[in-house]
Amino acid sequence: MSRMRIKKSKxxxxxxxxxxxxxxxxxxxxxxTFTTNVITGPLEAxxxxxxxxxxxxxxxxxxxxxxxxxxxxxxxxxxxxxxELQSAVDEMALEINxxxxxxYELSRLRELYELDExxxxxxxxxxxxxxxxxxxxxxxxxxxxxTNDGIQINQNVIAGSGLVGRIVEVGPNWATVKSIIDDSxxxxxxxxxxxxxxxxxxDLELMNDGIISFExxxxxDDFVAEGDQLVTxxxxxxxxxxxxxxxxxxxxxxxxxLTKSGYLTPAVDFKHIDTVLxxxxxxxxxx
Amino acid sequence: MLRRxxxxxxxxxxxxxxxxxxxxxxxxxxxxxxxxxxTSSFGFMRGxxxxxxxxxxxxxxxxxxxxxxxGFYALIYMGIGxxxxxxxxxxxxxxxxxxxxxxxxxxxxxCFSAYVxxxxxxxxxxxxxxxxxxxxxxxxxxxxxTLVFYKAxxxxxxxxxxxxxxxxxxxx
Numbered sequence: 165m166s167r168m169r170i171k172k173s174k175x176x177x178x179x180x181x182x183x184x185x186x187x188x189x190x191x192x193x194x195x196x197t198f199t200t201n202v203i204t205g206p207l208e209a210x211x212x213x214x215x216x217x218x219x220x221x222x223x224x225x226x227x228x229x230x231x232x233x234x235x236x237x238x239x240x241x242x243x244x245x246x247x248e249l250q251s252a253v254d255e256m257a258l259e260i261n262x263x264x265x266x267x268y269e270l271s272r273l274r275e276l277y278e279l280d281e282x283x284x285x286x287x288x289x290x291x292x293x294x295x296x297x298x299x300x301x302x303x304x305x306x307x308x309x310x311t312n313d314g315i316q317i318n319q320n321v322i323a324g325s326g327l328v329g330r331i332v333e334v335g336p337n338w339a340t341v342k343s344i345i346d347d348s349x350x351x352x353x354x355x356x357x358x359x360x361x362x363x364x365x366x367d368l369e370l371m372n373d374g375i376i377s378f379e380x381x382x383x384x385d386d387f388v389a390e391g392d393q394l395v396t397x398x399x400x401x402x403x404x405x406x407x408x409x410x411x412x413x414x415x416x417x418x419x420x421x422l423t424k425s426g427y428l429t430p431a432v433d434f435k436h437i438d439t440v441l442x443x444x445x446x447x448x449x450x451x
Numbered sequence: 452m453l454r455r456x457x458x459x460x461x462x463x464x465x466x467x468x469x470x471x472x473x474x475x476x477x478x479x480x481x482x483x484x485x486x487x488x489x490t491s492s493f494g495f496m497r498g499x500x501x502x503x504x505x506x507x508x509x510x511x512x513x514x515x516x517x518x519x520x521x522g523f524y525a526l527i528y529m530g531i532g533x534x535x536x537x538x539x540x541x542x543x544x545x546x547x548x549x550x551x552x553x554x555x556x557x558x559x560x561x562c563f564s565a566y567v568x569x570x571x572x573x574x575x576x577x578x579x580x581x582x583x584x585x586x587x588x589x590x591x592x593x594x595x596x597t598l599v600f601y602k603a604x605x606x607x608x609x610x611x612x613x614x615x616x617x618x619x620x621x622x623x
Contacts, residue, residue: 176500179500183533186503186504187526187529190507190522193520194520194522196521198520207521211516215466215467215512218463218467219471222468222471222472295470295516298466298470298517299517300480300585301565301570302517340516348573368575369577369584
């Protein structure tokens, strides 16, 4: 068997040369993506059309399965409570479930609607989250809208009651969002009550505790306290002003005795994010 | 030809599972790395060439959607696939120890290079934290998933090899 294979591929190239060529290829790609946008565009478009439909499909199936498992779970609870009313309960549980699902959807849509009212002056588009970063190092996720719906890089993404992140990559029918809790993300924010600007940066070390850190707060008179709201600042290049980032949970003085830093709780529940709104306006910049 | 299609489908399936289903059943926010299992097992089952090509495709898939620069993950996965290819001589389908050791080694290598290039270079020096909170859980979870997933890959590979053997004996 193995002898046969050796005979068949007698003139094949040794694998170390392939490794060398591919390594050079990778490095060229890295350099090219750093400097230009030559290969990413077409490649992203093609792979978007190949992979995204699958991903959407799996998502649909996943949602279907979770709704099924919810059904079963809730049904069991009711059966234990009302064994004598078994049959009636069965019927009603199903009904309740359907209504419950409608209710959840309603409340979610209401929340989105309220958010829409709050930031009413911007045009927005709703999108579903269809995939998460496959690794455990960063917090990037995939949504099901792309350039076809008017999405561009650096547009702001909001959900629940505040800022989620920004668009970092975009294809015809998909876009990736880097969330503000991502380790490589920095947001220029300000304290709503005093208008002091701070830098909010995501941190993998704090992610499990559900908080992120901020720094470079100049507050000599100790006006800023726990519970103060942080919103995106007016001087940010990317983020539109006035979007809620979160609430301060801890402030402490830096060793330099000039600035303060601390932690804040984001306004968005990043663990359970399934629908987001993308603001289609870009922050105005000086060209 | 059939092998190429099947392997490509396995990679796509693994990638999709990792991005969707396993995100939902993640343990404490940790997701197993299926693409490493695929890359590594084809590396030691089929040799260096297969390992590096499969690693390249898997890495590129991550790069296109989630990477900052194209080619970074492709390079890491390719290297891992290639290194696993060296162990082809030691590989027996019945043996589960070698795959487990190799896959967890590959996982460690992947996590370590991710830490060095993506975190250490941005002056995040707290290695012990990242090791205990990110790298170790990922390795453990991946090894657990390996026990199931590797069997499936092995089965597919054996079926393919039987098929190839049959068609080879038919035509030669």
